[in-house]
Amino acid sequence: MRFLEGDVEIGAEAVLTWDGGRVQRLSAPFLRAQCPCENCRLAPLRLEPAMFPGLRLERAQPVGRYALLLGFSDGHASGAYSFDLLQSFPDKA
Numbered sequence: 001m002r003f004l005e006g007d008v009e010i011g012a013e014a015v016l017t018w019d020g021g022r023v024q025r026l027s028a029p030f031l032r033a034q035c036p037c038e039n040c041r042l043a044p045l046r047l048e049p050a051m052f053p054g055l056r057l058e059r060a061q062p063v064g065r066y067a068l069l070l071g072f073s074d075g076h077a078s079g080a081y082s083f084d085l086l087q088s089f090p091d092k093a
């Protein structure tokens with residue numbers, strides 16, 4: 001799927017190909033643990049990728065011109081991941 005600054009393929013991981021040529025492969029459990037939504041940020045427990053075994057990405061939808069809204073197979077879909085946040089992650093996680 002094409003978005004403003006690149007392309008994304010989703011499944012067990014998100015493969016983000018930025019227009020500058022950078023490619024990131026980020027697993028669904030990693031992204032889920034990094035969810036920037038208010039509920040996750042305010043959760044009493046820090047979220048860890050190990051809490052989401054077998055999780056998959058089911059949806060990636062552009063939000064305006066600055067973020068991707070990611071939906072996961074556990075039904076959680078309220079995190080808008082800004083391009084800045086996504087690019088702050090490692091190339092592989």
Ligand SMILES: [Zn+2]
Nearest residue numbers: 035037040079
């Ligand atoms: Zn969340």
